[in-house]
Amino acid sequence: MRGPGTAHAARSLAWTASGRAIVDGVTFAVPPGRFTALIGPNGSGKSTVLRLLAGLRRPSSGHALLDGSDVTALKRRDVARRLAFVAQETVSDLDTTVSEVVMLGRAPHRGRSATTEEDIRAVGQAMAAMGVTALADRSWASLSGGERQRVNIARALAQQTPALLLDEPTNHLDISHRLDLMEMLSRTAATVVAALHELDLAARYCDHLVLLHAGRVVAAGPPITVLTPRLLEQVYQVRATVNQSPDGRPDVYLAPLPRTPSSCASNDTSRS
Numbered sequence: 308m309r310g311p312g313t314a315h316a317a318r319s320l321a322w323t324a325s326g327r328a329i330v331d332g333v334t335f336a337v338p339p340g341r342f343t344a345l346i347g348p349n350g351s352g353k354s355t356v357l358r359l360l361a362g363l364r365r366p367s368s369g370h371a372l373l374d375g376s377d378v379t380a381l382k383r384r385d386v387a388r389r390l391a392f393v394a395q396e397t398v399s400d401l402d403t404t405v406s407e408v409v410m411l412g413r414a415p416h417r418g419r420s421a422t423t424e425e426d427i428r429a430v431g432q433a434m435a436a437m438g439v440t441a442l443a444d445r446s447w448a449s450l451s452g453g454e455r456q457r458v459n460i461a462r463a464l465a466q467q468t469p470a471l472l473l474d475e476p477t478n479h480l481d482i483s484h485r486l487d488l489m490e491m492l493s494r495t496a497a498t499v500v501a502a503l504h505e506l507d508l509a510a511r512y513c514d515h516l517v518l519l520h521a522g523r524v525v526a527a528g529p530p531i532t533v534l535t536p537r538l539l540e541q542v543y544q545v546r547a548t549v550n551q552s553p554d555g556r557p558d559v560y561l562a563p564l565p566r567t568p569s570s571c572a573s574n575d576t577s578r579s
């Protein structure tokens with residue numbers, strides 16, 4: 308185990324919207340101090356489960372546990388001292404500088420009191436970790452998508468929580484920043500839970516995967532047990548070749564399923 312990260316768990320979690328079960332009977336445990344990815348196709352419920360774990364959504368039934376307590380029963384400030392959440396979308400027209408955005412991560416620690424040396428140190432370290440120090444005085448509105456993503460993650464790091472919950476943190480990042488981020492998340496002592504689309508990165512960097520499909524858990528465990536050709540075909544409708552690398556991690560190669568004559572006919576609109 309890497310460090311003193313928090314323990315999170317979903318117990319029979321359900322969330323319903325407009326009469327539709329979006330998350331349905333989801334149960335899994337997040338190993339403390341490890342890097343867990345929620346994977347699954349678009350609309351499978353990854354963001355919803357992440358928000359339920361963060362206490363940002365109230366389950367229709369079941370429980371999201373943070374160190375054994377129902378997260379919705381805890382005070383927001385207590386939760387914000389224990390977990391930082393990075394959302395998928397960012398507000399685009401904030402009239403504020405990058406260093407002010409990162410300083411927002413200190414709010415759970417300082418409340419309304421004046422900025423301390425510790426706040427300044429935490430903000431500086433977080434900006435350095437995400438390579439955004441040179442952007443400190445830039446206006447948020449002027450940043451590119453990838454720069455905003457890195458600043459948002461810096462804000463979460465400045466919160467100095469024992470857990471990081473991130474919704475598609477690699478969004479907008481170029482390949483080198485993606486790898487740097489995954490490396491950092493795999494090394495931190497904090498518990499990390501991230502919704503991810505890149506199965507190759509999940510295979511290489513994560514300790515634990517939870518595969519979701521239509522709001523339910525299809526499989527959970529170490530990457531080698533979850534990223535199997537059978538499960539990937541069943542959930543993503545792709546053909547997967549999986550080899551085990553010397554370090555025991557899966558090497559995943561994905562290709563489209565061969566098209567059957569009937570699927571070709573139904574997709575071909577040029578003759579109609």
Ligand SMILES: Nc1ncnc2c1ncn2[C@@H]1O[C@H](COP(=O)(O)OP(=O)(O)OP(=O)(O)O)[C@@H](O)[C@H]1O
Pocket residue numbers: 324325329347348349350351352353354355356502
């Ligand atoms: N407030 C809402 N009202 C109605 N439907 C919703 C609501 N929020 C989410 N959904 C639906 O719930 C399903 C799961 O959404 P969610 O964002 O959790 O999926 P996801 O796995 O994170 O998807 P993606 O990979 O596309 O980001 C989707 O079909 C979405 O349209």
